[in-house]
Amino acid sequence: VTDAKPFLDTLPVAALEPSSDVAEILRKWGIKKVGELLALGQAALADRLGLEALALFAAASVDSIRPLRHVQPVETYAEAFDFVEPVETTEPLLFLLRRFVDQLAPRLGIAGLVAELLVLRLRLDSGVQVERRLRVPQPTRSADILHRMLVTHLESLRTDSPIAGVTLTLDTTQPTQKQFGLFEAALRDPHQFQETLARLSALLGAERVGTPVREASHRPDAFRLVPPDFENAPVVNGPRPPMQAPALRRLRPVVPANVEGAEEPLAIRCAVANGRLKLVVGPWRASGKWWEPGAWQREEWDATAANGKTLRLVHQPGGWIVEGVLD
Numbered sequence: 139v140t141d142a143k144p145f146l147d148t149l150p151v152a153a154l155e156p157s158s159d160v161a162e163i164l165r166k167w168g169i170k171k172v173g174e175l176l177a178l179g180q181a182a183l184a185d186r187l188g189l190e191a192l193a194l195f196a197a198a199s200v201d202s203i204r205p206l207r208h209v210q211p212v213e214t215y216a217e218a219f220d221f222v223e224p225v226e227t228t229e230p231l232l233f234l235l236r237r238f239v240d241q242l243a244p245r246l247g248i249a250g251l252v253a254e255l256l257v258l259r260l261r262l263d264s265g266v267q268v269e270r271r272l273r274v275p276q277p278t279r280s281a282d283i284l285h286r287m288l289v290t291h292l293e294s295l296r297t298d299s300p301i302a303g304v305t306l307t308l309d310t311t312q313p314t315q316k317q318f319g320l321f322e323a324a325l326r327d328p329h330q331f332q333e334t335l336a337r338l339s340a341l342l343g344a345e346r347v348g349t350p351v352r353e354a355s356h357r358p359d360a361f362r363l364v365p366p367d368f369e370n371a372p373v374v375n376g377p378r379p380p381m382q383a384p385a386l387r388r389l390r391p392v393v394p395a396n397v398e399g400a401e402e403p404l405a406i407r408c409a410v411a412n413g414r415l416k417l418v419v420g421p422w423r424a425s426g427k428w429w430e431p432g433a434w435q436r437e438e439w440d441a442t443a444a445n446g447k448t449l450r451l452v453h454q455p456g457g458w459i460v461e462g463v464l465d
Contacts, residue, residue: 151175154197160190172198213249215242216307224263224300228292231304235288236281238306243281246310252277253284255309258291264299277311284308290337356424357434358461386450388462395451397458403441403451410460411443418442421453440464 149172151164163186169175175183176198183191217238225231246252256272272287288306339347348363395408402421405414420439427433437453438461448464 149173154194156194157190160187160194163187214307215245215253215310216305217241218303218305220261220303221301224302226300228295231301232289232292234304235306236285239281239284239288242306242308243279243284246279246308249310250313251310252279252313253308254311256284256287257305257307257309258288259305259307260297260301261303261305262297262299263302266298268295268297270295277313293337294339355426357426358436385465386462387465389460392452393460395458395460397451397453403439403458406441406443406449406451406460408460410463411445411447411449413444415441415443420451 151170151172151174152161154172154175156164164170164175169178175194180192180195183195187194219234221230242253254274254277256274258270258272260268262268270291272291274284274287278284335347345363348365350361351364353360353362389410393408393410395406395410397403397407398405402418403415404418406412418439418441420437420441422438423436424438425433425435428435435455439451439453440448441451442448450461450464452459452461
């Protein structure tokens with residue numbers, strides 16, 4: 139551009155992104171174009187609008203030379219393919235995914251990155267898109283490990299229609315080195331462990347595989363399953379505290395029982411003990427989640443049977459059970 143004045147005469151002031159207060163003042167003055175703003179002069183403009191006017195004048199100036207800042211676009215690590223004819227078996231899909239990881243792994247090596255997440259998108263012939271996000275247990279750029287994760291997942295995948303296209307995207311991160319403690323036990327092969335978990339989830343269901351975590355509830359044995367997290371697992375230092383006596387030895391599964399007695403248990407008949415109860419202590423009542431369909435309530439008793447065993451009896455809406463034996 140040899141002469142920028144014609145361009146500035148047609149450029150609106152809003153292109154300089156002034157503040158709302160300054161834009162309102164310029165509107166009252168009838169200044170709509172950048173050329174009209176520059177015609178006022180820098181000194182006069184600063185006297186009326188303050189320091190912000192200097193920034194506007196500098197942004198509109200064509201005399202100053204500002205270096206061009208190069209922006210390096212973020213590189214994406216993805217491969218995609220559309221099948222000529224939709225496929226109904228996993229063999230062509232696995233062959234294509236193997237080619238994908240073989241092409242992406244060298245690119246990660248050149249950039250010094252590793253993959254921490256695999257995003258697999260399958261476009262079905264019906265138009266539905268299926269997306270699966272596979273977390274890499276230990277970020278890596280090994281094509282064999284990445285392909286093995288995809289194979290394990292596809293073994294349990296079922297779709298309603300043939301697959302028309304596939305896209306594989308890798309989320310990357312910087313490789314890290316972790317120094318384990320002297321007495322810290324680590325997994326020999328985290329990838330193989332995750333592969334075993336994936337196979338168990340396919341056989342039993344994802345909701346039945348994980349690490350049990352106690353819930354914030356007064357209900358005994360209330361827990362939920364969460365994915366294993368060895369990185370943030372608590373470290374136990376020192377010996378375990380001695381077990382307090384008496385200890386409850388829970389029965390798995392619990393033993394159904396027939397209990398006689400109106401106000402308190404008097405006699406019992408079950409697989410653990412039979413006959414009259416000698417000493418009965420209780421009850422201890424607890425309930426929760428009465429506002430939800432999964433409401434629960436229980437009444438606990440400790441009772442000594444004729445055979446000398448001290449039983450933990452629980453009365454629930456479904457009847458009596460022997461939950462454990464006090465040793």
